[in-house]
Amino acid sequence: MRNLGAGTWIWGTALALSLAFTAWYHNWSGPLTAAEISAYVEQLQGRPGSNPEAVMTLKTFLEADDGREFIMLNVIKLHADPQPHPQTGEPTDAAELLGTYSSAFIGRLLRSAGHPVFVADKVGPFVDTFGVTERPDWTFTSMVRYRSRRDLAEAATYEGFPGAHLFKTAAIENTFNFPTQTQIQLFFSPGLLLPLLLFFVASLTHLVVMVRRQRP
Structure with a gap:
């Protein structure tokens, strides 16, 4: 039971941290709305020395938002x-x-x-x-x-x-x-790498705890 309790804390912490990181790292708000785009463009246009062509280029990019x-x-x-x-x-x-x-x-x-x-x-x-x-x-x-x-x-x-x-x-x-936008990627992004590292550390920590508790 003691080992089970330690494992619960270890894996629960790793899972909570992974979920928190995933929630922060990825966009869950969907694409920009027309109202948001208008507000951003208005702010940029109101700045001294604003470049109208650059603002319109950004506006076009924002209007094609796919949320990714x-x-x-x-x-x-x-x-x-x-x-x-x-x-x-x-x-x-x-x-x-x-x-x-x-x-x-x-x-x-x-x-x-x-x-x-x-x-x-x-x-x-x-x-x-x-x-x-x-x-x-x-x-x-x-x-x-x-x-x-x-x-x-x-x-x-x-x-x-x-x-x-x-x-x-x-x-x-x-x-x-x-x-x-990436089509082929041959390396881990932080969005995948950090959760994997957290679960790897959790597995090692759980193993160390079990070995120590089994020693006479």
């Missing part, structure tokens, strides 16, 4: 020379400027179950590339997971975003990005 997670692909070329700091005007390394932006943005992203999937530096020339007239000397590429398009809209309308975004535009010379 997506991954934003980014390809970035940083300025080679130091750039004026958005606040002090002092020449500052582009990587440092981007780091300031990332610190503010990633913190907000993680709170809504978003996270980087990978970040990779460019280490060679273009290979088997054609049909492209301009080929900037890209610095790195990254992919960032969003739980939903609602979370993207929340990030875009976050009150601290305009100030942080100044550091991004100061650091980056060229960039392009577009949203994607």
